[in-house]
Amino acid sequence: SESDDGFCSAPSIVESDEKTKPIYWKATNPTLSPSHLQDLPGFTRSVYKRDHALITPESHVYSPLPDWTNTLGAYLITPATGSHFVMYLAKMKEMSSSSLPPQDIERLVFVVEGAVTLTNTSTSSKKLTVDSYAYLPPNFYHSLNCVESATLVVFERRYEHLGSHTTELIVGSTDKQPLLETPGEVFELRKLLPMSLAYDFNIHIMDFQPGEFLNVKEVHYNQHGLLLLEGQGIYRLGDNWYPVQAGDVIWMAPFVPQWYAALGKTRSRYLLYKDVNRNPL
Ligand SMILES: NC(=O)N[C@H](N)C(=O)O
């Protein structure tokens, strides 16, 4: 919209229709950059560096997911970046279905939009709607089927055994997970997986009210894959400070200095992969 002094300004968020949209709507319908930039050839907020990457929606490249039916996938993080996991967005169209991950690979799927049905040999089919997720142990037969459409964020990695511990099928939803203690921090934290030693990663769901920020400017051995589900703010990665918004994906390599501050009028919520429970040696 043109303000009277001739400078373009970002279209204001029309609060009223915010309320009528389903949760996480903005993660799959990101507000484009200010109107005067969206048509600028070559403009992107995406960045790829040695220890971090910001991959914004205008950079996502989809192609058919091998062995899935009627599904497009955009791989955002893979071991080519130095990670030990993959993170991809799966756009399942009507009458679509998943394929199994490779042998010994565990999988977590989180529904960002739409609904899928999870079937496996041991339990009855389960319908996963937005904000629901499923953890599939390595070598666990399962199938995700979609009648209409769905967008999933998927994490997969080689399961790292620890003694005789084993993981099991987990199906849940964010809103049913309890808030956990966050000593010294103000964000609200939920974890989607058990914290028991069998699990070699967890998925954190972190909520910040506008103006809230991480207290610790973290540097740790763990690596992260992040999807900003709601809101906007500033992400510091190394010596760079990035304006981010719902729909953005971030790769954080081990030890990259990281920090977030939430801005705007609505809460920030991000989903974060973090490896845990395994000796880094
Ligand atoms: N960048 C982050 O939000 N990191 C998390 N607080 C974490 O590592 O637990």
Ligand SMILES: [Mn+2]
């Ligand atoms: Mn961290």
